[in-house]
Amino acid sequence: MARRVVTEAQRAPAGLRIRPVEAADLDQVIAIDSDITGKKKTDYWYELFHRYGAGRSRQRLFLVAESGGEIQGFIIGEVRDWEFGSPPCGWVFGINVRPGARLAGIGTRLLEAICAGFRHAGVDTVRTLIARDNSLVLSFFRSQGMMASAVIPLEKGLG
Amino acid sequence: MRLQISTSLALYSVLEFAANPERAISAADIAAKYEVSTHHLAKVLRELVRSGILESTRGVGGGYRFAGNARRLTLLDVIELFEDLGDRAGTSRQPGASTDVGSALGVVLAEIDEIAKATFRSITVSTMLRLIERQRNGAAARTSPKKARRG
Numbered sequence: 001m002a003r004r005v006v007t008e009a010q011r012a013p014a015g016l017r018i019r020p021v022e023a024a025d026l027d028q029v030i031a032i033d034s035d036i037t038g039k040k041k042t043d044y045w046y047e048l049f050h051r052y053g054a055g056r057s058r059q060r061l062f063l064v065a066e067s068g069g070e071i072q073g074f075i076i077g078e079v080r081d082w083e084f085g086s087p088p089c090g091w092v093f094g095i096n097v098r099p100g101a102r103l104a105g106i107g108t109r110l111l112e113a114i115c116a117g118f119r120h121a122g123v124d125t126v127r128t129l130i131a132r133d134n135s136l137v138l139s140f141f142r143s144q145g146m147m148a149s150a151v152i153p154l155e156k157g158l159g
Numbered sequence: 160m161r162l163q164i165s166t167s168l169a170l171y172s173v174l175e176f177a178a179n180p181e182r183a184i185s186a187a188d189i190a191a192k193y194e195v196s197t198h199h200l201a202k203v204l205r206e207l208v209r210s211g212i213l214e215s216t217r218g219v220g221g222g223y224r225f226a227g228n229a230r231r232l233t234l235l236d237v238i239e240l241f242e243d244l245g246d247r248a249g250t251s252r253q254p255g256a257s258t259d260v261g262s263a264l265g266v267v268l269a270e271i272d273e274i275a276k277a278t279f280r281s282i283t284v285s286t287m288l289r290l291i292e293r294q295r296n297g298a299a300a301r302t303s304p305k306k307a308r309r310g
Contacts, residue, residue, distance in 0.1 A: 132273060132274070132277035133277070135233075135277075135280050135281055138277065138280070138281035139233070139280075139281045139282070139283060139286070141281075142281045142282050142283075142286045143283065143285065143286045143289070145289065145290075145293065148278070
């Protein structure tokens with residue numbers, strides 16, 4: 001008998017809704033981020049909301065996953081044009097899911113939604129940048145079919 | 160980047176068993192598919208059983224079966240049973256390793272090792288099975304128009 005394959009997205013809570021962030025969501029977004037990173041960055045999140053929030057631009061997306069009146073996760077990204085000669089593509093530079101709500105497909109739904117937004121903005125590639133030691137998030141993006149990019153990040157200390 | 164033969168055999172085997180978790184597969188079947196010695200493969204499979212990734216089943220239709228968690232088990236977990244990717248000790252013993260040039264080369268090689276380890280650590284068996292499926296579908300899509308033209 002063939003096994004029924006249950007995808008991540010099918011495991012998501014039934015009432016889950018992905019929508020643009022609203023000002024009233026920010027406290028929960030800040031709390032999710034500070035729970036995970038250990039740093040409360042209120043000013044940073046208000047600045048991000050100002051630049052990316054509430055559908056201000058088709059090229060900038062700040063989405064949240066809501067179920068049961070609670071924010072379960074968020075994702076932020078934008079379309080960047082011709083950086084270092086690279087054709088326009090979508091960049092995801094922030095994603096987090098409340099630890100208690102993980103393994104339910106919420107991250108998958110958030111990524112699908114932002115990719116749909118990127119397609120709507122006219123691009124066909126999505127990129128992200130993850131710390132090498134962040135196995136959890138690296139594994140998540142890998143599980144979504146993302147592979148090593150043609151772009152190599154480099155850095156140097158300025159001390 | 161090259162993996163040792165035992166490591167490659169272990170990865171082939173784990174992916175074969177994980178793709179068919181309900182089925183016991185014999186070492187001979189895997190050996191025939193990958194054209195390797197059953198004796199060599201059996202040693203690799205014993206190590207995978209010892210680590211709990213596979214379980215052996217006896218009797219008619221016996222063989223080995225996947226016993227791990229495909230969504231948790233990473234390629235690095237399997238690789239590290241057979242070799243140490245971060246082992247630059249061998250390189251540091253090579254002639255010239257203590258010179259400025261050897262030392263700078265060691266920094267570059269260590270960077271490559273770190274990237275390789277992060278890549279293997281980020282790919283679970285489950286992700287790898289999906290990648291195999293995508294490649295299979297991609298190959299089928301590439302060949303089917305030719306078939307249609309021939310027909």
